Amino acid sequence: MDLRTAITQGSTLLEQGGIAVPRLTAEVLLAHAIGKERTYFYAHPEEELTELGWIHYGRYLHQRLKRMPTQYITKKQEFWGRDFLVTPDVLIPRPETEHLIETVLAECSKVQRLADIGTGSGAIAVTLALELKAEVFATDISMPALSIARINAGKYGSPVRFVNCDLCSVFDAESLDLVVSNPPYVPKNAHLEPEIRDFEPFLALFAGQNGLEIYPRLIEQAFRVLKPGGRFLAEMGIHQSDALQQMLTQGWIGVHTIADLVGIPRIISAQRTNV
Numbered sequence: 001m002d003l004r005t006a007i008t009q010g011s012t013l014l015e016q017g018g019i020a021v022p023r024l025t026a027e028v029l030l031a032h033a034i035g036k037e038r039t040y041f042y043a044h045p046e047e048e049l050t051e052l053g054w055i056h057y058g059r060y061l062h063q064r065l066k067r068m069p070t071q072y073i074t075k076k077q078e079f080w081g082r083d084f085l086v087t088p089d090v091l092i093p094r095p096e097t098e099h100l101i102e103t104v105l106a107e108c109s110k111v112q113r114l115a116d117i118g119t120g121s122g123a124i125a126v127t128l129a130l131e132l133k134a135e136v137f138a139t140d141i142s143m144p145a146l147s148i149a150r151i152n153a154g155k156y157g158s159p160v161r162f163v164n165c166d167l168c169s170v171f172d173a174e175s176l177d178l179v180v181s182n183p184p185y186v187p188k189n190a191h192l193e194p195e196i197r198d199f200e201p202f203l204a205l206f207a208g209q210n211g212l213e214i215y216p217r218l219i220e221q222a223f224r225v226l227k228p229g230g231r232f233l234a235e236m237g238i239h240q241s242d243a244l245q246q247m248l249t250q251g252w253i254g255v256h257t258i259a260d261l262v263g264i265p266r267i268i269s270a271q272r273t274n275v
C-alpha cells in the first residue's frame with residue numbers, strides 16, 4: 001500500500017471512531033511511524049509503506065482510537081517554538097500557557113531569580129531560562145514529572161534547577177524576583193474529554209471541588225518567597241478571575257488579568273508590596 005492510501009484509510013478509521021481532525025491526525029501518526037515530516041507525503045505519495053511502518057502506524061491508530069492524545073503517542077508537543085518531550089507523567093503544554101511567557105517577557109524581563117511552580121514537562125521553566133538572563137528554579141510534587149522536565153532542559157541546554165517539593169516551600173523568604181505558575185485548576189467534577197480525563201495526570205489537573213484549592217496556598221507561599229516588589233504570575237481557568245483577584249488584595253498591588261485569544265481572562269499578574 002502506498003502512503004496516500006495509508007493516510008486515506010487511517011483517516012477513515014479515525015473519523016468512524018469519532019476522532020477530531022482525522023486526516024491531520026492520520027498524517028501525524030503516519031509521519032511518526034515512518035520517521036519523516038508530514039511534508040514528505042506531498043513529495044512521495046506513491047511510495048510503498050514498509051511492513052514495519054505498517055506495524056507502527058497500526059499501533060498508533062489503535063492507541064488514538066482508544067483516545068490516547070496524539071502527543072502522548074508521538075511523545076512531543078511544541079511550546080514557544082520548541083518541541084518538548086511529553087509522556088503521561090506530565091500535562092501536555094497548552095497554547096494558552098504561552099500567554100504566561102508573553103506576559104513575563106513584556107512585564108518582567110529584567111528579573112534575576114525566578115521559580116516556576118508545578119513545572120510538569122518543564123515547558124515554562126525551560127523556555128524562560130532560554131529567553132531571559134535569569135537564574136531559573138522549577139518545582140513539582142511529582143518525581144516522574146521532574147524526570148521528564150530534566151530531559152527537556154538537557155535537550156536545550158537550559159540551566160534550570162529542579163526541586164521536588166510542595167509548591168514554593170523550598171525557597172527562602174524574600175529570595176525571588178518572580179514566581180510563575182500554571183497550577184492544577186480543574187474542578188473535581190468538570191466534564192472533560194476522555195483524552196484529558198483518562199490520560200493526563202490527575203495531580204496536574206484537579207484542585208478540589210471548585211478548582212480553586214491550590215491558589216490560596218500558592219499565593220501565601222509566593223508572598224513569603226518573593227522579594228518586596230517581586231511579581232506573581234499565574235494561569236487560571238475560566239470563571240476564576242474574580243476569586244483570584246479577591247485572594248490578591250492584602251499585600252499585593254497592580255493586580256490585573258491578561259485575556260487569551262478568545263477573550264477569557266487567563267493570566268493573573270500581581271506585585272508584592274514593599275512591606
Ligand SMILES: C[S@@+](CC[C@H](N)C(=O)[O-])C[C@H]1O[C@@H](n2cnc3c(N)ncnc32)[C@H](O)[C@@H]1O
Pocket residue numbers: 090091092093094097117118119120121122123124139140141142145165166167182183184185203204205
Ligand atoms: C497544570 S500542570 C502544569 C504543568 C506545566 N507547568 C505546564 O504548564 O504545562 C500542574 C503541575 O503542578 C504539579 N503540582 C500539583 N500539585 C503540586 C504541589 N502541591 N506542589 C508542586 N507541584 C504540584 C503537577 O504535578 C503538575 O505537573
